[in-house]
Amino acid sequence: MASIKPKVQRKAQAEYSAKKGQIRAPLSKELREKYGKRTVSLRKGDTVEVTRGDYKGYEGKVSSVITSEVRITVEGVNSKKMDGTTIPIKISPSKVMVTKLDLSDKLRKESFKGEREKE
Numbered sequence: 001m002a003s004i005k006p007k008v009q010r011k012a013q014a015e016y017s018a019k020k021g022q023i024r025a026p027l028s029k030e031l032r033e034k035y036g037k038r039t040v041s042l043r044k045g046d047t048v049e050v051t052r053g054d055y056k057g058y059e060g061k062v063s064s065v066i067t068s069e070v071r072i073t074v075e076g077v078n079s080k081k082m083d084g085t086t087i088p089i090k091i092s093p094s095k096v097m098v099t100k101l102d103l104s105d106k107l108r109k110e111s112f113k114g115e116r117e118k119e
Contacts, residue, residue, distance in 0.1 A: 025042050043062065043065065047060070047098070048062055049096065050077065051096060052095040053095050055077045059099065060075040062075075063088065069090065070092070072090070074089075
């Protein structure tokens, strides 16, 4: 059944570049003070803590970013199937908080070395 809300329809039909911008999560208080930013785009390798939902309190690295669904998977947040295998749970980026950034990428590191960074 399709949604009758125009806002939901626009998000569902958005292009890749628009959905990529929706995969953002708030920074922890320490990182917020250090970098002067409130939210950041999530990437594979960032360490996040789940803040809402059934998996609240779990902390782990982002194992994949699913842009088409605007969801992420976190290491250690799995569900067990009836046959015994485990599958990763897809979590909305709004339900996590970034506790450690993966700054191995040169361009990403440069974007955080702004004038507001405190030493």
